Amino acid sequence: MKQLNGGGAGLDAERGRFPYCVVWTPIPVLTWLFPIIGHMGICTSTGVIRDFAGPYFVSEDNMAFGKPVKYWKLDPSKVYSSSPNAWDTAVHDASEEYKHRMHNLCCDNCHSHVALALNLMRYDNSSSWNMVKLCFFSLLYGKYVSVGGFVKTWLPFVLFLGVILTVVLTLHLR
Template identity: 65%
Template sequence: MKKKMDVEFRGTVDPARNRYPYCIVWTPLPIITWIFPFIGHMGICTSAGVIRDFAGPYYVSEDEMGFGNPTMYWQMSPSTAELSSWDSAVHQASEEYSKRMHNLFCDNCHSHVARALNLMQYNKSTSWNMYKLGFLMVIKGKFVGVSGFLKTWLPFIVLCILVLIVVTIATVVSKTTT
């Protein structure tokens, strides 16, 4: 049954069913994304849209991202994979990262995605890294809808408003006591 369902979604992004074929997906991280809305958790999807993400030490999840469903996706072109098939590279990177310790700053979910892209030599490149992917996701990523946009940006906006209110109150209070 699952195989039949996966084939049905091949090539078609379907956020309602959580299927993102040939995509890099992104979701916010609690607290970190509230302060820096361009930093989040990343995964890479198979041709059938099944999400694989390096969710923690020695663990690559399948079809259930470590921090919730994607709010953004970036659909790639599998025809630009040079050396190996898309699914083979995603599988190989996932196997490799299931044996690694997670490090927030230098070997993380973005690194897992970069490894898959490097294995397939996506876009004739083996220089994919977490910084390049983070930057390109901000530029090329699409929100899954209004809810994805709000889940990503609303906490940051609320935090900014609260900071402005506190600064305004502090300014008014300091001027009235002077």
């Protein structure tokens, strides 16, 4: 069993368990062109992944675009709620809400689902979580599950840039 180190108690990439984490995986073609854009989910206290995978559907432990390649470990002590089990309640309530929503790639999507969960639990005493903030924080604080996850995210983009550079140089040097 591969346990992830670096303060990741309970993280188990082989079993796909990421307690108290936001997880991320690439979206084919879209991530190849823009490597910071991908599919996001949020995990329960036991590491079960919940992600808004499409219209009126929130999956459990079966992310829409494959296993997570990146995770951002959050601190459950930063949940500002007096209710017991506030983390799991917020993840559940956000998931129930998104089971009644149409998916929109640009403005009501998987990032919005995660933002709602964090807003409901008032993570870091904030109720202003949104897609942009999550994208930025995930980029800044996220860790790759493995070298393979890094390669899966960045290699297509690097190859794409290589092709463009080759074409531009070939046409320019004629």
